[in-house]
Amino acid sequence: GDSVTQMEGPVTLSEEAFLTINCTYTATGYPSLFWYVQYPGEGLQLLLKATKADDKGSNKGFEATYRKETTSFHLEKGSVQVSDSAVYFCALITGGFKTIFGAGTRLFVKA
Amino acid sequence: DADVTQTPRNRITKTGKRIMLECSQTKGHDRMYWYRQDPGLGLRLIYYSFDVKDINKGEISDGYSVSRQAQAKFSLSLESAIPNQTALYFCATSEPPGQGAGETQYFGPGTRLLVL
Numbered sequence: 001g002d003s004v005t006q007m008e009g010p011v012t013l014s015e016e017a018f019l020t021i022n023c024t025y026t027a028t029g030y031p032s033l034f035w036y037v038q039y040p041g042e043g044l045q046l047l048l049k050a051t052k053a054d055d056k057g058s059n060k061g062f063e064a065t066y067r068k069e070t071t072s073f074h075l076e077k078g079s080v081q082v083s084d085s086a087v088y089f090c091a092l093i094t095g096g097f098k099t100i101f102g103a104g105t106r107l108f109v110k111a
Numbered sequence: 112d113a114d115v116t117q118t119p120r121n122r123i124t125k126t127g128k129r130i131m132l133e134c135s136q137t138k139g140h141d142r143m144y145w146y147r148q149d150p151g152l153g154l155r156l157i158y159y160s161f162d163v164k165d166i167n168k169g170e171i172s173d174g175y176s177v178s179r180q181a182q183a184k185f186s187l188s189l190e191s192a193i194p195n196q197t198a199l200y201f202c203a204t205s206e207p208p209g210q211g212a213g214e215t216q217y218f219g220p221g222t223r224l225l226v227l
Contacts, residue, residue: 032214043218093214101153
């Protein structure tokens with residue numbers, strides 16, 4: 001069945017470091033891909049998305065490119081801030097409604 | 112005001128008790144969902160509803176039931192709570208594909224449930 005695999009955390013970085021969180025997927029057809037972020041004590045919120053191959057989603061300095069050939073959607077940010085500390089979830093949607101989430105990657109950013 | 116609200120935010124109950132978690136939304140979305148979040152497992156779908164008369168089981172519906180009282184309200188019940196239902200529960204909404212933000216889901220703040 002469809003699935004999402006993302007790197008285990010926690011990931012600990014110093015402020016202004018480069019961030020990569022890997023995400024790969026298995027899916028039939030052509031899913032839409034998402035990154036959601038969960039700040040402490042809150043629900044998930046959409047960070048960025050891409051709906052077709054080679055699309056790049058971007059928001060708040062974060063980027064991810066839909067790579068069909070490698071079935072990947074890695075999240076990157078050039079310079080992280082303490083306020084980026086959160087749990088990040090990679091997800092895909094199939095059949096127009098069923099969202100499948102990865103296990104989440106916790107990011108800690110130190111000042 | 113938040114678009115998706117959940118009550119209660121925290122709840123402690125005992126094994127065998129019936130408990131209801133409530134979700135309300137002001138986004139006007141027809142589609143609503145209930146998930147549970149467990150450490151290391153991401154979110155898993157319990158039930159989903161495409162409109163008031165269309166309710167479907169998700170991947171882990173055993174031990175749960177739902178009620179869609181109106182477009183804006185979707186409740187999750189645990190008829191007889193057990194300790195392995197201790198988790199963080201999220202309600203979410205979305206629009207159908209091709210409308211507005213389409214497949215994006217909008218989440219409530221969550222309900223933390225502890226079953227003793």
